[in-house]
Amino acid sequence: MNILSLIPFLWLLTSHVPKAQPCHCDHYIKVEENYVDGQKLKVQPGDTVCIKAGKKKYLNLFNFFGTATAPIVFINNGGQVEIGDPQWHYGCVIGKSHHFVFTGTGDPAHEYGFKISYTKEGASGLAIGASHFDINHVEVSHTGFAGIMAKIDPNCDTNSWQENFTMEEVSFHHNYIHDTGGEGFYIGYTGGARSLHCEGKEVMVEPHNIEHIKVFQNRVENTGWDGIQVSRAVKNCEIHHNQILNYGTKNEKWQKAGIVIGGGTTGQVYNNYIHTGTGGGIHVFGAGENLMYNNVIIQAGEDGIYCRSLESYEGAKFGYVMINNTIVNPKRFGLMIQHFPTSSNRFYNNVVIQPDKLFVSVPAPATSWESSDNYFHTDTTIKNTSLTDRGKHVAGWGIRMDYSDNPRPAGGGYDIGAYEFTTPKVSETFPH
Numbered sequence: 001m002n003i004l005s006l007i008p009f010l011w012l013l014t015s016h017v018p019k020a021q022p023c024h025c026d027h028y029i030k031v032e033e034n035y036v037d038g039q040k041l042k043v044q045p046g047d048t049v050c051i052k053a054g055k056k057k058y059l060n061l062f063n064f065f066g067t068a069t070a071p072i073v074f075i076n077n078g079g080q081v082e083i084g085d086p087q088w089h090y091g092c093v094i095g096k097s098h099h100f101v102f103t104g105t106g107d108p109a110h111e112y113g114f115k116i117s118y119t120k121e122g123a124s125g126l127a128i129g130a131s132h133f134d135i136n137h138v139e140v141s142h143t144g145f146a147g148i149m150a151k152i153d154p155n156c157d158t159n160s161w162q163e164n165f166t167m168e169e170v171s172f173h174h175n176y177i178h179d180t181g182g183e184g185f186y187i188g189y190t191g192g193a194r195s196l197h198c199e200g201k202e203v204m205v206e207p208h209n210i211e212h213i214k215v216f217q218n219r220v221e222n223t224g225w226d227g228i229q230v231s232r233a234v235k236n237c238e239i240h241h242n243q244i245l246n247y248g249t250k251n252e253k254w255q256k257a258g259i260v261i262g263g264g265t266t267g268q269v270y271n272n273y274i275h276t277g278t279g280g281g282i283h284v285f286g287a288g289e290n291l292m293y294n295n296v297i298i299q300a301g302e303d304g305i306y307c308r309s310l311e312s313y314e315g316a317k318f319g320y321v322m323i324n325n326t327i328v329n330p331k332r333f334g335l336m337i338q339h340f341p342t343s344s345n346r347f348y349n350n351v352v353i354q355p356d357k358l359f360v361s362v363p364a365p366a367t368s369w370e371s372s373d374n375y376f377h378t379d380t381t382i383k384n385t386s387l388t389d390r391g392k393h394v395a396g397w398g399i400r401m402d403y404s405d406n407p408r409p410a411g412g413g414y415d416i417g418a419y420e421f422t423t424p425k426v427s428e429t430f431p432h
Contacts, residue, residue, distance in 0.1 A: 024048065025048055025049070025050035025077060026043070026044075026047040026048050026049065027041055027043055027047060027048075027049045027050070028049075028050050028051075028052060028077070029049060029050070029051045029052065029059075030052055031052050031053075031054035031055070031056065034056055034057060034058050034059055034060065035060045036059070036060065036061050036062075037062060037063050038061070038062065038063040038064035038065070038072070038097065039063040040063075043064055043072055045065070045066045045067040045070035045071070045072065045099070046066065046067075046070030046071070046072070047072055047073070048072075048073045048075060049064075049072060049073065049074050049075070050075055050076075050077035050106070051074060051075065051076055051077060051081050051114075052077050052078055052081070053076060053077060053078040053079030053080055053081055053107070054079075054081065054082070055082045055083075056081065056082065056083045056084075057083075057084075057085040057088055058083065058084075058085065058088050058090060058091060058092065058093075059083050059091075059092045059093070060090075060092075060093045060095075061074070061092075061093070061094045061095075061097065062093075062094070062095045062096045062097060063096055063097065064094075064097040064100055065097060065098055065099065066098065066099030066100050066132075067099050068099060068132070068169075070099075071099045071100050071101050071132075071134075072097075072099065072100040072101070073100070073101045073103065074100065074101065074102045074103070075103050075104075075105065075106040075113070076104050076105075076106035076107060076110070076113030076114055077106050077107075078106075078107065079107050079109070079110065080104075080107065080110045080112070080113055080114070080115055081104075081113060081114050081115070082115045082116075082117070083114070083115070083116045083117075084115075084116055084117045084118040084119055084125070084142075085118065085119075085120075086118045086119065086120060087120060088119065088120055088123070089119075089120050089122075089123050090119060090120075090123050090124065090127060091116040091117070091119045091123065091124070091125040091126060091127075091140070091143070092114075092116055092125070092126045092127070093126075093127045093128075093129075094126075094127075094128045094129070094130055094133070095127075095128070095129040095130060096129070096130070097130045097133075098130055098131045098132045098133070099132040099133070100130070100132075100133050100134075101133065101134045101136075102114070102133065102134070102135050102136075102138070103134070103135075103136050103137055104136070104137035104138050104139075105136070105137050111137065111139075111176075112137050112138055112139035112175070112176055113137055113138075114137070114138045114139070115138075115139045115140075115141075116138065116139070116140045116141075116143075117139075117140065117141045117142045117143070118141075118142045118143075119142075119143045119144045119145075120144050121144040121145075121181065122144050122145050122181075123143065123144040123145055124143055124144075124145045124146040124147070124148070124149040124182070124186070125140035125141075125143040125146070125147050125148060125177075125180070126138065126140055126147070126148045126149070127148075127149045127150075128148070128149070128150040129150075129151070129152045130167075131165070131166070131167045131168050131169070131170070132168055132169045132170070133169075133170055133171075134170070134171045134172075134173075135148065135170075135171070135172045135173075135175065136171075136172070136173050136174045136175060137174050137175065138175045138176075139175070139176045139177075139178075140175070140176075140177050140178075140180070141176075141177070141178045141179045141180070142179050142180075143179075143180045143181055143182070144181045144182075145180070145181050145182040145183075145186075146180060146181075146182040146183045146184070146185070146186035146225075147177035147178075147180040147182075147183070147184045147185065147220075147223070148172065148175070148177060148184070148185050148186070148187075149183075149185075149186040149187075150167070150170065150172075150185075150186075150187045150188070151167070151186070151187065151188050151189050151207075151208075152165065152167075152189075152208060153189060153194075153207070154189070154193075154194045154196065154205035154206065154207050154208075155196065155205075156196055156198035156199070156203075160205070160208065161205050161206065161208070162205075162206035162207060162208050162209060163206075165208045166208055166209050166210070166211055167188075167208055167209070167210045167211075167213075168210070168211045168212055169211075169212045170210070170212070170213050170214075171213070171214040171215070171216075172185065172187075172214070172215045172216075172218060173214070173215070173216045173217045173218065174217050174218065175218045175219070176218070176219045177218065177219070177220045177221075177223070178219070178220070178221040178222050178223075179221070179222045179223075180222075180223045180224055180225075181224045181225075182223075182224055182225045182255075183223060183224075183225045183226045183227070183228070183229050183255075184218075184220035184223040184226070184227045184228055184244070184247075185215060185218070185220070185227070185228045185229060185230070186226075186229055187210070187213070187215070187228075187229065187230045187231070187233070188207075188210050188229075188230055188231035188232040188233060188262060188265075189207035189208070189231060189232055190229070190231045190262055190263070191207065192206075192207070192263075193205060193206045193207070194207070207232060208232070209232050209233075209234045209235075209264070210230075210232055210233040210234065210237070211233070211234060211235040211236060212235065212236045213230065213233050213236070213237050213238070214237075214238045214239075214240075215228060215230065215238070215239045215240075215242065216238065216239070216240045216241045216242060217241050217242065218242045218243070219242075219243050220242060220243065220244045220245070220247070221244075221245045221246055222245070222246045222249060223246075223247050223248065223249065224248075224249050224250040224252070225248060225250065225252055225255040225256060226247065226248065226255055226256065226257050226258070226259070226260045226279075226283075227242075227244035227247040227248075227257070227258045227259060227274070227277070228242060228244065228258070228259045228260070229257075229259075229260040229262060230260070230261065230262060230265055231260075231262025231263055231264065231265060232262065232263065232264040232265065233262075233264070233265040233266070233267060234264050234265070234266060234287075234313075235266065235267075236267060237265055237266060237267030237268070238267055238268050238269075238270075239259060239261075239267075239268070239269045239270075239272065240268070240269070240270045240271045240272060241271045241272065242259075242272045242273070243272075243273045244258045244259065244272065244273070244274045244275070244277075245275050245276060246275075246276050246277065247274075247276075247277035247278075247279070248277045248278040248279045248301065249278070250278075251278040251279075251301075255279075256277060256278045256279030256280075256301065257277070257279045257280045257281070257282065257283040257306075258272075258274035258277055258279075258280070258281045258282060258297070258300070259272060259274065259281070259282045259283070260282075260283045260285070261282070261283065261284045261285060261286045261290055262285055262286075263285050263286075263287070263310045263311055264286070264287050264311060264313075265285075265286045265287065265290070266286060266287060266288060266289040266290060266313075266316075267286075267289070267290065267291075268290075268291045268292070268293075269282060269290070269291070269292045269293075269295065270291075270292065270293045270294045270295065271294045271295065271401075271403055271405070271418075272295045272296070273295075273296045273403075274295065274296065274297045274298070274300070275296075275297075275298045275299060276298065276299045276301075277299075277300060277301050278301040278302075279300070279301050279302050280300050280301070280302045280303040280304065280305065280306040280330075280332075281295070281297030281300040281303070281304045281305060281327065281330070282295065282297065282304075282305045282306070283306050283307075284305065284306065284307040284308070284320060285307075285308055285309065285310045286309070286320075286341065287309070287310075287311050287312050287313045287316065287341055288309070288312050288313060288316030288318065288319045288320075288341040288342045289316050289317060289318055289319075290319070290320050290321070290341075291318075291321045291323075291397065292305065292320075292321070292322045292323070292325060293322070293323040293324050293325065293397070293399050294324050294325065294399070294401070294402060294403045294418045295325045295326075295403075295418060296325075296326045296328075296403060296418050297325065297326070297327045297328070297330070298327075298328045298329065299328070299329050299330075299331075300327070300329075300330040300331065300332075301331050302330065302331055302332045303330055303332045303333045303334070303335065303336040304325075304327030304330040304333070304334045304335060304352065304355070305322060305325070305327065305334075305335045305336075306333075306335075306336050306337075306338075307320050307335075307336070307337040307338070307339075307340075308337070308338040308339050309339045309340060309341035309342075311341070312341035312342045316341065316342045317344070318342070318343070318344035318345070318346070319340050319341045319342040319343060319344055319345040319368065320337065320340065320341065320345045320346075321344075321345065321346045321347075321397065322335065322346070322347050322348075322350060323346070323347075323348045323349050323350070323394050323397060323399055324348075324349045324350065324391070324394070324399060324402070324408075324414070324415075324416070324417060324418055325350045325351070325417075325418055326350070326351045326353075326403075326417040326418040326419065327350065327351065327352045327353070327355075328351075328353045328354065328380065329353065329354045329355070329380070330352075330355045330356065331355075331356050332355065332356055332357050333355055333357050333358050333359070333360065333361045334350075334352030334355045334358070334359045334360055334376070335347065335350075335352070335359070335360045335361070335362075336360075336361045336362075337361070337362045337363065337369075338363065339363070340363070340368050340369070342368070343367070343368040344368065345368050345369050345370070346369075346370050346371070347360065347369075347370070347371040347372075347374065348371070348372055348373055348374070348391070348392045348394055349373050349374065349391035349392055349394060349414060349415075349416045349417070350374045350375070350416070350417070351374070351375045351387065351416055351417035351418070352374065352375070352376050352377075353376075353377050353378070353379075353380055353382070354377070354378050354379070354380055359374075359376040360376075372392060373390065373391050373392040373416065374416065375387055375390075375416045375417065384421050386416075387415050387416040387417055387421065388411065388415050388421050389409070389411050389412045389413035389414070389415060390413070390415070390416055391409075391413060391414035391415055391416045392414060393409075393413065393414055394414060402415075402418060402419055402420035403418040403419050404419065404420075406420050406422060407420070408420045410422045
């Protein structure tokens with residue numbers, strides 16, 4: 001049996017969550033309404049705003065202010081809401097708002113109650129310039145640029161400046177993003193400070209940071225650029241249990257990875273399934289304290305994992321740590337590191353099979369690097385006994401589950417690779 005071939009199926013089984021219609025609607029947005037001001041609608045914290053099913057050219061939502069204990073809920077009503085026009089310059093925009101949920105769970109007949117598609121060239125499907133929000137059960141496809149974009153570029157409005165705004169407590173889950181012109185998810189500003197001319201003066205503006213962000217249980221397929229890109233997530237970032245297939249279809253340099261951990265980002269990347277792309281499986285430009293584990297990366301167009309620190313932050317407890325990942329048939333290196341963000345970089349319990357070049361390429365011997373208990377092989381058929389109970393004990397890194405969320409370790413010790421073999425077999429053939 002080919003265990004890795006079952007992983008996408010297992011992911012689909014666990015990705016479905018029950019959906020229910022709201023008990024009531026406090027406000028309605030009609031099919032013909034496209035530009036909606038929450039203050040004029042007199043929406044209060046805790047209200048449910050029902051968006052009537054039907055086709056819209058675009059939808060612009062602004063001035064909706066919930067609270068932490070009483071968020072505003074946007075939900076489809078009476079069927080699926082379809083948004084998009086190939087001649088219009090955006091699909092759905094949510095701005096100048098905070099503490100809300102945008103959920104397509106209003107009709108059990110539709111997995112994704114909001115469907116955003118066919119935007120103009122250069123236009124994203126869903127663009128969010130807000131804070132404290134949750135986006136779920138939304139399908140976005142055939143966009144001129146990114147599927148979902150969440151950021152505010154530095155501009156002359158002082159509310160966009162780093163010292164005045166932080167995007168906080170945001171999550172994206174159970175969404176289906178596919179066939180995009182740019183990234184599947186484009187989250188956070190990717191550049192550094194910008195020099196702007198504001199009111200006759202030149203000012204240097206730092207982009208806003210992101211804190212407490214989760215991107216999980218999303219399907220991302222056929223993206224022109226990166227599958228998931230998150231930048232400037234400086235605190236509590238988690239990217240996990242996502243399925244990313246056929247990424248970087250345009251083969252654009254530095255824009256074709258499965259997952260990109262952008263500049264300034266810390267946090268964890270785990271239990272993701274990444275299969276087939278023109279670039280690397282995971283690109284890491286983070287500032288340190290980047291922990292990557294239980295990821296399955298197959299047929300990366302370049303490196304399985306590529307790391308190059310662009311900056312580091314003072315006081316980081318560790319740099320790049322990669323544990324229990326399975327990397328199969330990358331077209332360059334299994335792992336390539338060009339620069340460490342700080343000390344304490346580790347590579348434990350990883351499987352790397354059949355890279356076109358080296359299994360691991362790191363800078364010249366450094367005290368900041370340690371690698372052990374990995375399995376490297378050029379043959380896709382291996383004995384599971386070579387992996388079972390042969391890994392390093394890594395509970396100290398908080399890893400107590402495997403790719404399929406089974407307890408780890410399951411036997412006498414940690415297994416090598418993303419999968420814990422609860423029923424060891426004689427041999428296994430990995431896809432290539």
